[in-house]
Amino acid sequence: MIGKTFDELTVGDTAEFAKTISESDVYSYAGITGDLNPAHVNEAYAEKTFFKTRIAHGMLVGGLISTVIGTQLPGPGTIYMKQSLSFLAPVKIGDTITARVTVLEKLPEKGRIRLKTTCINKEGAVVIDGEALVSPPRPAKA
Amino acid sequence: MIGKTFDELTVGDTAEFAKTISESDVYSYAGITGDLNPAHVNEAYAEKTFFKTRIAHGMLVGGLISTVIGTQLPGPGTIYMKQSLSFLAPVKIGDTITARVTVLEKLPEKGRIRLKTTCINKEGAVVIDGEALVSPPRPAKA
Amino acid sequence: MIGKTFDELTVGDTAEFAKTISESDVYSYAGITGDLNPAHVNEAYAEKTFFKTRIAHGMLVGGLISTVIGTQLPGPGTIYMKQSLSFLAPVKIGDTITARVTVLEKLPEKGRIRLKTTCINKEGAVVIDGEALVSPPRPAKA
Amino acid sequence: MIGKTFDELTVGDTAEFAKTISESDVYSYAGITGDLNPAHVNEAYAEKTFFKTRIAHGMLVGGLISTVIGTQLPGPGTIYMKQSLSFLAPVKIGDTITARVTVLEKLPEKGRIRLKTTCINKEGAVVIDGEALVSPPRPAKA
Numbered sequence: 001m002i003g004k005t006f007d008e009l010t011v012g013d014t015a016e017f018a019k020t021i022s023e024s025d026v027y028s029y030a031g032i033t034g035d036l037n038p039a040h041v042n043e044a045y046a047e048k049t050f051f052k053t054r055i056a057h058g059m060l061v062g063g064l065i066s067t068v069i070g071t072q073l074p075g076p077g078t079i080y081m082k083q084s085l086s087f088l089a090p091v092k093i094g095d096t097i098t099a100r101v102t103v104l105e106k107l108p109e110k111g112r113i114r115l116k117t118t119c120i121n122k123e124g125a126v127v128i129d130g131e132a133l134v135s136p137p138r139p140a141k142a
Numbered sequence: 143m144i145g146k147t148f149d150e151l152t153v154g155d156t157a158e159f160a161k162t163i164s165e166s167d168v169y170s171y172a173g174i175t176g177d178l179n180p181a182h183v184n185e186a187y188a189e190k191t192f193f194k195t196r197i198a199h200g201m202l203v204g205g206l207i208s209t210v211i212g213t214q215l216p217g218p219g220t221i222y223m224k225q226s227l228s229f230l231a232p233v234k235i236g237d238t239i240t241a242r243v244t245v246l247e248k249l250p251e252k253g254r255i256r257l258k259t260t261c262i263n264k265e266g267a268v269v270i271d272g273e274a275l276v277s278p279p280r281p282a283k284a
Numbered sequence: 285m286i287g288k289t290f291d292e293l294t295v296g297d298t299a300e301f302a303k304t305i306s307e308s309d310v311y312s313y314a315g316i317t318g319d320l321n322p323a324h325v326n327e328a329y330a331e332k333t334f335f336k337t338r339i340a341h342g343m344l345v346g347g348l349i350s351t352v353i354g355t356q357l358p359g360p361g362t363i364y365m366k367q368s369l370s371f372l373a374p375v376k377i378g379d380t381i382t383a384r385v386t387v388l389e390k391l392p393e394k395g396r397i398r399l400k401t402t403c404i405n406k407e408g409a410v411v412i413d414g415e416a417l418v419s420p421p422r423p424a425k426a
Numbered sequence: 427m428i429g430k431t432f433d434e435l436t437v438g439d440t441a442e443f444a445k446t447i448s449e450s451d452v453y454s455y456a457g458i459t460g461d462l463n464p465a466h467v468n469e470a471y472a473e474k475t476f477f478k479t480r481i482a483h484g485m486l487v488g489g490l491i492s493t494v495i496g497t498q499l500p501g502p503g504t505i506y507m508k509q510s511l512s513f514l515a516p517v518k519i520g521d522t523i524t525a526r527v528t529v530l531e532k533l534p535e536k537g538r539i540r541l542k543t544t545c546i547n548k549e550g551a552v553v554i555d556g557e558a559l560v561s562p563p564r565p566a567k568a
Contacts, residue, residue, distance in 0.1 A: 001180055001187060017176055024450030025174045031315010032167045032174075033205040034159055034325075036445065037212035041318075043446040044522035044548045049219075054446070058222050059208045063175040063201040070179035070199075076187075080200050084226040161320065162327040162338070166308030238328035264328045285464055285471060301460055309458045316451045316458075317489040318443055321496035323503075333503075342506050343492045347459040347485040354463030354483075360471075364484050368510040 003075020005139045006111045011103050015073035017064055018098040021056045026093055029060045051090045058087040062128055064099035065117040069134060073101050074113065077137025083117070085130040096122045104131070111135060145217020147281045148253045153245050157215035159206055160240040163198045163233055171202045198233040204270055206241035207259040211276060215243050216255065219279025223254070227272040231263070238264045246273065253277060287359020289423045290395045295387050299357035301348055302382040305340045310377055313344045340375040346412055348383035349401040353418060357385050358397065361421025367401070369414040380406045388415070395419060429501020431565045432537045437529050441499035443490055444524040447482045447517055455486045477516045484513040488554055490525035491543045495560060499527050500539065503563025509543070511556040522548045530557070537561060 004013075019025075030036050035057055038045035046054045062085045069078060091097060098120045105114040112135050119128035146155075161167075172178050177199055180187035188196040204227045211220060233239060240262045247256040254277050261270035288297075303309075314320050319341055322329035330338045346369045353362060375381060382404045389398040396419050403412035430439075445451075456462050461483055464471035472480040488511045495504060517523060524546045531540040538561050545554035 019176060022450075023448050027448050027450050028170050028312075028315060028454075029174055029205070030318075031312060032171055032202065033209045034161060034314075034320040035205065035209040035212050036318040036443075038218055038444065039212070041445050041448075042522055043520070045218075045444065057205065057208055057212075059201065059205040059225070060174065062225075063171070063177065063199070063205075066199060066201045067175050067177040070177050070181070076180055077191075080229050082226070082228050083201070083204075084224070086224050087222050159320075160322065160329065161325050164307050164311050164325075166306075166311050170312075236327070238326055303460060312454050313458055313489070316455055316486065317493045318445060319489065319493040319496050321502055323496070329502075341489070341492055341496075343485065343489040343509070344458065346509075347455070347461065347483065347489075350483060350485045351459050351461040354461050354465070360464055361475075364513050366510070366512050367485070367488075368508070370508050371506050 002077050002140065003137045004073065006106065006113070006136050009074060009103055009106065009113055009136060011106065013073060013103040014100060015068050016098050016100045017067045018096060019064060020096040021061065021091055021093060023093045025060065026054065026056050029057055054093055056091040056093065058085070058128065061091050061097055061119050064097060064119060065101060065132065068099050068101040069115065069132060074134060074136035079135040080132065081112070081135060082133040083130060085128055087128055089125050089127040091121065091127055097127065144219050144282065145279045146215065148248065148255070148278050151216060151245050151248065151255055151278060153248065155215060155245040156242060157210050158240050158242045159209045159214070160238060161206065162238045163203065163235060165235045167202065168196065168198050168235055171199055193232045195234055198235065200227070200229040200270065203233050203239055203261050206239060206261060207243060207274065210241050210243040211257065211274060216276060216278035221277040222274070223277060224275040225259070225272060227270055229270055231267050231269040233263065233269055239269065286361050286424065287421045288357065290390065290397070290420050293358060293387055293390065293397055293420060295390065297357060297387040298384060299352050300382050300384045301351045302380060303348060304380040305345065305375055305377060307377045309344065310338065310340050313341055335374045338377055340377065342369070342371040342412065345375050345381055345403050348381060348403060349385060349416065352383050352385040353399065353416060358418060358420035363419040364416070365396070365419060366417040367414060369412055371412055373409050373411040375405065375411055381411065428503050428566065429563045430499065432532065432539070432562050435500060435529050435532065435539055435562060437532065439499060439529040440526060441494050442524050442526045443493045443498070444522060445490065446522045447487065447519060449519045451486065452480065452482050452519055455483055479518055482517040482519065484511070484554065487517050487523055487545050490523060490545060491527060491558065494525050494527040495541065495558060500560060500562035505561040506558065507538070507561060508559040509556060511554055513554055515551050515553040517547065517553055523553065
């Protein structure tokens with residue numbers, strides 16, 4: 001149960017996780033964070049907004065990036081240091097989102113990895129763009 | 143049900159939301175995002191890590207920032223454009239975290255607001271530091 | 285799957301349902317209702333209150349009464365018309381609560397039933413006292 | 427993090443909270459309370475009832491009143507003493523409900539507040555009517 005170490009990672013390595021964002025995801029997330037902004041949980045309000053319906057929390061969708069980082073690339077043992085997120089398009093309840101993580105750069109001095117992190121909808125539009133900085137797991141002791 | 147408009151916001155305005163992060167928060171969030179990294183949901187594994195116990199997902203804790211932005215400052219009607227996050231210290235299950243949002247700068251050209259966004263634990267340590275860029279709600283038409 | 289009809293109910297009939305109120309119950313309920321009052325979800329705040337720790341939402345605990353009415357006495361098919369609740373003592377996370385419903389009076393004119401409804405903790409203290417008015421299920425057609 | 431004190435409250439003060447009641451709200455609430463009455467969680471049964479579909483638990487909807495009281499009017503620090511509820515109309519899954527709380531009377535002898543508490547659907551129908559009695563937060567010591 002250990003992810004990829006610094007030496008095992010190569011620029012261009014990519015991993016993905018995809019999920020359909022359900023109403024229960026949005027509602028449970030609202031409860032966990034306390035973000036009951038009506039744009040997320042009040043359809044009567046949301047109908048009158050620019051987006052015409054309830055949308056998922058941007059940070060919920062961004063959380064799928066952490067899923068890829070923590071379970072696949074680099075995976076367990078990774079220390080998550082930084083994440084930047086640009087919210088480019090709304091995610092509606094029922095949209096299927098793919099989080100994609102790609103190794104952009106290896107920083108050998110401190111053994112860190114810079115990752116490109118995007119979330120893409122079924123139509124191929126980038127809904128979240130950003131970057132992460134991580135410290136991948138150390139090799140197991142010999 | 144409308145938040146503060148550009149003209150109603152002043153540099154230095156601050157708002158907060160605080161919550162004790164429960165085990166059920168971490169587990170529900172793991173299910174919503176699919177991030178079942180053992181550091182979050184496997185105590186036997188976590189005991190052997192640097193942190194000695196299960197820790198909350200950084201993006202879960204960062205979501206409390208969105209709660210302040212979406213419900214208080216600026217509040218409903220805000221469009222969330224960018225968020226940067228530096229994960230500076232772990233949050234253990236049972237820690238009480240305060241998310242604090244402060245207006246850093248008003249950008250009049252496009253009517254946007256730059257916010258300082260931090261999450262602080264009970265001992266006063268900054269566990270997440272970062273900035274957000276938002277477009278506050280438009281004034282209701284006259 | 286039909287509860288007791290008016291004729292099948294007798295003054296003094298009693299039914300109960302008991303549950304230990306977990307932290308996840310309180311947190312999930314906070315999310316469902318949006319009631320993230322710090323008394324329920326912020327232990328650092330709650331330590332400084334009169335109750336010294338987080339307490340369950342009174343209406344969550346009162347909901348156990350509805351469980352007895354809707355599933356046992358009178359049971360499925362009942363129309364719940366009125367409920368009064370006096371919140372007499374706090375319920376802490378981990379407390380085991382018994383909701384007890386007793387037939388107080390049969391009102392033959394409109395076929396309604398008046399019920400005594402209480403919630404009691406493990407020590408025997410009444411934490412909620414009140415009454416309900418219900419319309420029990422009609423007999424199945426011959 | 428303190429609500430309005432007795433002196434800060436005026437007869438007629440009003441606050442609201444609104445939410446679309448989702449299927450996941452009803453199901454999670456059923457699990458928390460144990461009220462798995464088929465009217466709430468069995469669509470095949472519910473189709474044959476007077477309401478023709480699954481309805482939300484009355485006490486779940488009534489819980490939105492507690493949200494307004496505990497987070498807005500009077501807000502944190504309030505002690506919830508009594509609540510009466512008349513369930514006047516069903517709430518179906520997907521209905522958007524507004525809980526509205528209004529100060530009816532100030533009772534200076536014991537420093538209590540009587541509140542009108544209603545839940546209203548999108549069409550403007552009152553689905554729950556009732557009253558609450560609360561003890562608002564004490565002023566912070568000088």
